[in-house]
Amino acid sequence: MPPRKVVTGRSQEPRRRYAEELRRLRVARGLSLRELADLVGWDASLFGKLETGSSLGGPEVAEALDQFYGTPGLLLAMWEMALGDPTQFKEKYRRYIALEAEASSLWHFGVSVLPGLLQTEAYAYEVLALGGAKGKELEQQVAARTGRRVLLSGDNAPPFRAIIAEAVLRTPLRDAAAWREQLDYLLEVSEHPNITLQVLPSRAGLHGLVGTDVMFLRLPNGVTVAYAENAHRGELIEENAAVERLQRAYDAMRDEALSPAESRKFILRMLEEVPCDPSP
Known part of the structure; x- marks a missing residue:
C-alpha cells in the first residue's frame, strides 16, 4: 500500500495538530494570547501552553473555543484524539x-x-x-x-x-x-x-x-x-x-x-x- 499522501503539510500527530489548529484559528482572528484570554475567559498562559503542546487543557476549554471560533465539535473532537495520542x-x-x-x-x-x-x-x-x-x-x-x-x-x-x-x-x-x-x-x-x-x-x-x-x-x-x-x-x-x-x-x-x-x-x-x- 502506498504511503498516505500529506495534503496540508501540517503535523500528522494528533497532539501537535491540535496545538497547530488552535494557533491557526487565533492568528486568523488577529488576536494575541491576552486578547483571546479576555474574550474567552481563561488565563493567557493556558492558551500559550495549548499552542505549544505542553498542555491539552480540559474538554470545557475545547468546547468554549469551539463556540468562540464557530467550529462546533471540531476542536473537542481534536482534543479527544490528542488525549489518546x-x-x-x-x-x-x-x-x-x-x-x-x-x-x-x-x-x-x-x-x-x-x-x-x-x-x-x-x-x-x-x-x-x-x-x-x-x-x-x-x-x-x-x-x-x-x-x-x-x-x-x-x-x-x-x-x-x-x-x-x-x-x-x-x-x-x-x-x-x-x-x-x-x-x-x-x-x-x-x-x-x-x-x-x-x-x-x-x-x-x-x-x-x-x-x-x-x-x-x-x-x-x-x-x-x-x-x-x-x-x-x-x-x-x-x-x-x-x-x-x-x-x-x-x-x-x-x-x-x-x-x-x-x-x-x-x-x-x-x-x-x-x-x-x-x-x-
Missing part, C-alpha cells in the same frame, strides 16, 4: 497507553505510588521529577499523565478498582497543601460509581506483589493483560499464564484489604494528620 508518551509506554484507552475495565495495585489515573498535577510532578524529567519535558509528561484521568469520567467510563498499600498513603508530598489536595481528590473520586478504592493495611504482611505496582486491563475481546512496574523498569505482560499468576496474587491481597467504606475512613484519618497552613 500515544506519541505523547515515551516509546516503551505507548502500546500500554493504547490498550488502556480501549480497556473495558481496569484494576490496579499500588505498592509504591498512587496509580497515574488518580494522581493530581502536583503529585505527578513530584513523582516524574524523581525520574529525572525536568523543564519542558517534565511539563509534557505531567500533562500527559493527568490528561489520562478523563478516561475514568463520563457516562461510559470503565469500572476501575485500585488497591493502595498503606505505605503509599503514609508517604506524603513535600508540600503539605499539595498532599492535602491529593488526599481530597482520592476521597472525591472514591464516590464515583465506577471507581472502587481499597487500602491494604501494613498488618496484612508480605504478599505476592511486594515491590511491584501492577495494572490489569480487560480488553474488549475478553483478554486480560497486565503492566507490572518497579522502581527500575516496566513490562507489559500478555502471556496468559503469567497474567493469571499476577491475578491470583491480586485476588489474595483484595481479601486482606479494607472495605471501600473502611478505606475512605482511613484516607480521612490520613487527611486529618496533614498539618494545616498557619493563619496569617
Whole structure:
C-alpha cells in the first residue's frame, strides 16, 4: 500500500495538530494570547501552553473555543484524539497507553505510588521529577499523565478498582497543601460509581506483589493483560499464564484489604494528620 499522501503539510500527530489548529484559528482572528484570554475567559498562559503542546487543557476549554471560533465539535473532537495520542508518551509506554484507552475495565495495585489515573498535577510532578524529567519535558509528561484521568469520567467510563498499600498513603508530598489536595481528590473520586478504592493495611504482611505496582486491563475481546512496574523498569505482560499468576496474587491481597467504606475512613484519618497552613 502506498504511503498516505500529506495534503496540508501540517503535523500528522494528533497532539501537535491540535496545538497547530488552535494557533491557526487565533492568528486568523488577529488576536494575541491576552486578547483571546479576555474574550474567552481563561488565563493567557493556558492558551500559550495549548499552542505549544505542553498542555491539552480540559474538554470545557475545547468546547468554549469551539463556540468562540464557530467550529462546533471540531476542536473537542481534536482534543479527544490528542488525549489518546500515544506519541505523547515515551516509546516503551505507548502500546500500554493504547490498550488502556480501549480497556473495558481496569484494576490496579499500588505498592509504591498512587496509580497515574488518580494522581493530581502536583503529585505527578513530584513523582516524574524523581525520574529525572525536568523543564519542558517534565511539563509534557505531567500533562500527559493527568490528561489520562478523563478516561475514568463520563457516562461510559470503565469500572476501575485500585488497591493502595498503606505505605503509599503514609508517604506524603513535600508540600503539605499539595498532599492535602491529593488526599481530597482520592476521597472525591472514591464516590464515583465506577471507581472502587481499597487500602491494604501494613498488618496484612508480605504478599505476592511486594515491590511491584501492577495494572490489569480487560480488553474488549475478553483478554486480560497486565503492566507490572518497579522502581527500575516496566513490562507489559500478555502471556496468559503469567497474567493469571499476577491475578491470583491480586485476588489474595483484595481479601486482606479494607472495605471501600473502611478505606475512605482511613484516607480521612490520613487527611486529618496533614498539618494545616498557619493563619496569617
